Amino acid sequence: xxxxxxxxxxxxxxxxxxxxxxxxxxxRPVVVGGRGDPTERAVVSTASYEAREFGVRSGMALRLAxxxxxxxxxxxxxxxxxxxxxxxxxxxxxxxxGLTVEVLGxxxxxxxxxxxxxxxxxxxxxxxxxxxxxxLHCSIGIGDNRIRAKNATxxxxxxxxxxxxxxxxxxxxxxHPVIDLWGVGSRISARLGAHGIRTVDDLARADLDTLxxxxxxxxxTWYAALGRGEGSAVVDDTPWVARSHSRETTYQENLRTPxxxxxxLEVLTDQVLADCAAEGRPIQRVGxxxxxxxxxxxxxxxKLRAPTADRQPVLDAVLALADAMEPGREVRLLxxxxxxxxxxxxxDPVERTPTRGRV
Numbered sequence: 001x002x003x004x005x006x007x008x009x010x011x012x013x014x015x016x017x018x019x020x021x022x023x024x025x026x027x028r029p030v031v032v033g034g035r036g037d038p039t040e041r042a043v044v045s046t047a048s049y050e051a052r053e054f055g056v057r058s059g060m061a062l063r064l065a066x067x068x069x070x071x072x073x074x075x076x077x078x079x080x081x082x083x084x085x086x087x088x089x090x091x092x093x094x095x096x097x098g099l100t101v102e103v104l105g106x107x108x109x110x111x112x113x114x115x116x117x118x119x120x121x122x123x124x125x126x127x128x129x130x131x132x133x134x135x136l137h138c139s140i141g142i143g144d145n146r147i148r149a150k151n152a153t154x155x156x157x158x159x160x161x162x163x164x165x166x167x168x169x170x171x172x173x174x175x176h177p178v179i180d181l182w183g184v185g186s187r188i189s190a191r192l193g194a195h196g197i198r199t200v201d202d203l204a205r206a207d208l209d210t211l212x213x214x215x216x217x218x219x220x221t222w223y224a225a226l227g228r229g230e231g232s233a234v235v236d237d238t239p240w241v242a243r244s245h246s247r248e249t250t251y252q253e254n255l256r257t258p259x260x261x262x263x264x265l266e267v268l269t270d271q272v273l274a275d276c277a278a279e280g281r282p283i284q285r286v287g288x289x290x291x292x293x294x295x296x297x298x299x300x301x302x303k304l305r306a307p308t309a310d311r312q313p314v315l316d317a318v319l320a321l322a323d324a325m326e327p328g329r330e331v332r333l334l335x336x337x338x339x340x341x342x343x344x345x346x347x348d349p350v351e352r353t354p355t356r357g358r359v
Contacts, residue, residue, distance in 0.1 A: 007141035013107035014046035036077035038066035093133035112235035147231035169229035174201035203227030245275035248335030282307035288321040289335030
């Protein structure tokens with residue numbers, strides 16, 4: 001009897017929720033993003049499989065998506081509360097099977113499956129339970145740890161299952177480019193490529209000293225293990241505690257003057273303050289994101305003198321970060337982030353290096 005980790009990933013989740021509400025959209029190219037207006041500045045949150053056939057992907061500008069799609073494509077606004085409610089139903093259905101669920105986002109989770117020699121049967125049972133409770137389909141990656149389960153999911157989409165273990169990891173993924181691995185983006189892929197590491201097999205066989213020299217002892221060791229598909233098999237259902245809240249806006253017309261920028265930052269700061277107040281924890285650091293026209297982005301962060309929930313010191317810190325903005329450059333996006341103290345932190349926590357996380 002073997003313990004397993006499943007990665008449950010909802011198929012075209014946001015689009016699927018919208019199609020359930022509007023069955024007449026089934027089989028048509030559907031794009032969800034922004035306020036649903038492809039003439040505005042916004043990006044694709046998700047696209048139906050029919051839209052993806054035209055090259056539309058998450059993160060793409062709505063305007064570009066509209067140019068690629070036929071005239072009968074449907075653009076819809078983002079409805080966060082509806083997706084959150086559907087997500088809760090999905091994971092409640094899995095928990096009712098007596099399984100431990102670690103939620104990663106609206107549309108995905110790790111699931112611990114103890115002691116079975118037929119993980120396929122358990123996976124089919126999960127898919128049936130989710131479909132019965134929500135009328136939504138999911139794909140499941142089956143693995144002997146989290147890394148392999150997560151990477152297995154792509155081979156099972158849509159509505160399927162796939163298993164990756166130590167035994168078949170390199171047989172399946174060895175010839176794939178490293179960017180196909182969970183946790184490797186375009187920048188990391190380029191840095192690996194500079195050392196001749198282009199495939200998963202290359203990474204699995206890479207010299208550890210080379211990786212440590214390039215990425216440092218922690219991340220270099222992590223990438224070495226990633227190439228072999230090694231990692232934790234622990235599924236932790238501890239409720240997630242928000243570390244920060246952020247708000248950002250892409251402006252339909254570029255901001256051009258200091259007064260316009262200040263007014264926009266005040267609005268964003270007030271929104272972040274309200275979000276953090278709902279958590280009941282003070283803010284200890286603020287971050288500022290600026291995207292200049294046409295599309296150049298910078299991020300800055302500043303620690304407050306002391307954690308606070310008061311508006312003025314938080315706003316002052318945000319405006320101080322804004323003082324470093326390039327004068328005269330038009331701004332198309334602004335974002336403000338408030339990093340809160342954690343529940344078990346003292347009022348004056350020591351400085352720490354921010355950790356990587358999902359955005």
